[in-house]
Amino acid sequence: MIRLAEITRVFHMGDQEVRALNNISIDIASGEYVSIMGPSGSGKSTLLNVIGLLDRSDSGHYELDGTDVTDLSENERARVRREKIGFVFQSFHLVPRLTAAENIGLPLILGGIDPAERKSRVDAALDAFDLRDRAHHRPAELSGGQRQRVAIARATIMRPTALLADEPTGNLDHRIGAEVMALLEGLHHAGTTLIVVTHDRELGARAHRHIGMRDGEIVADET
């Protein structure tokens, strides 16, 4: 359960003030499938970053799964991100030096999960995302679709309650993008909350709830 109340995020550019989020209130229930759409600069990424505890709001309250997470310390926010949130980015953000398997296992290492458990979870993820034969390849040796599958495997390896995807298909061609969306939707079917920021109307329409943004405000919220 994600509950934002009167969230405002202001950026200062010199003496100019940009209200990236302007007094936003929104509830997203566990297991929902939400798309966020809107013109460039409307605040979609900022909203996702606030939901994912990557960014702080300047005012307002944020309640995640029944706890107030507005004023958590940096360390506590890191722990919540590790345990409850999975991020998928447009540019994949894989560590170039690590193999696919190692990239997928990274959150487990950060979480201090013991090596035996790590191995079995990574193996399961490699199978689930059809990456078994790419396990020991580095990102540079993978196709775009494979890279995003690795990123999704990494985002879900800690079994988060919410998966936040910021234009996950932005760097992929249409067919591969559709495959990746199908994969994310599969995770939603398994019970994960799925929030997808996208410019693609067709992909956005596949969500069960559509949020429209403009100038830091929510201008549409349809199911």
Add this chain to the structure above:
Amino acid sequence: MTPLDTLKLSFSTVVSYRTRSLLIVLAMALGVAAVVVLTALGDGARRYVVGQFSSLGTNLVIVLPGRAETSGGFPGAALGQTPRDLTLEDARFVGQLPQVRRYAPLNVGVAELTAGGRLREVTVLGSTAELLPIRSMKLAQGSFLAHGSERSAQIVLGSALAREFFPDGTVVGQRIRLGDSRFLVSGVLASQGESMGFNTDEIAIIPIDYAQELFNTESLFRILVEAKSRNAIESAKAAITHVLKLRHDGEEDVTVITQDAVLATFDRILRALTLGVAGIAAISLAVAGILVMNVMLVAVAQRTSEIGLLKAIGAPAADIRRLFFAEALWLSLAGGAIGFALGHFGAWMIRLAYPLLPAWPPTWASVAGVATALLTGILASLLPAARAAKLDPVLALSGK
């Protein structure tokens, strides 16, 4: 994140940035090797000098004419007096002192040695039978200037001289001519090479009386004294100074040096020198430290988006700090280890090239060199690591 995982992950990072890592490791290794090699040289020189002094003999006290002090100087000097000579009589009085086990008066000069149809100038020492034990010299053949026979014309030859003048090997009992006098060879010294300026293989030793006659002098070059024990050295020195002052009309016109004091001085000077060169070499390590810091800062800048990613997937600031810290640790550990090996190899090469120089790196220097490498590496990583840990995750992810 467990410490083991931190070390593993940072190790794989270090390995994958091969050129960068090699450069740092090289800089570190050269610094450590410099510390090890230079201290090996310094300490080798110290050991060499100390060894030379020790080979002079034990509990040695040396009396030489004239004041060696620079301040004040010999009181009579202003009046145009020269210091009084040291005489055999002086030596005899010194020998009577209760702190003295034995003594040997010493004269040095150069004379022409003729034997077996050969002729050449040699350094001649005039002394007594006591010279042998005082200087811890050894005989290869025959006898030294036998007790009670100081007045007989005996001569002892250094091993090189003996070989040169009597190549067939029968030396003892041969007659030779030194200047205008004839001598009977009574013994040959065992070869022992250079010792404090004298190559004992190249000298000839004759009784002191003959030497004084040969060089036409009453005064002694030195009196070598062996104190009864190590503890007696200082009181022997005082007693010698006292008795000679009495004999020289109250003038303190001799210098009494103890081997211990000379040794201690050289030891101190050369230790300071070694420490000095170690310090200079350590500066190169500090330079390597700056290099590490610079490279780590560049690494933080290059890997900004990766740091953002680590934060996004839940790495706390401490984990990120430790990752960079561990990278520096690996680099300086490798640099220290390779430098240690390189330095010891260098010292070994020096020992091969100069067998006389015991160029062994002192343990403290090896330890200090490696420790300094670790310390500079770790210190140099603190700022970059802190900078990485402080990055804002959103900005970092976008590479800013």
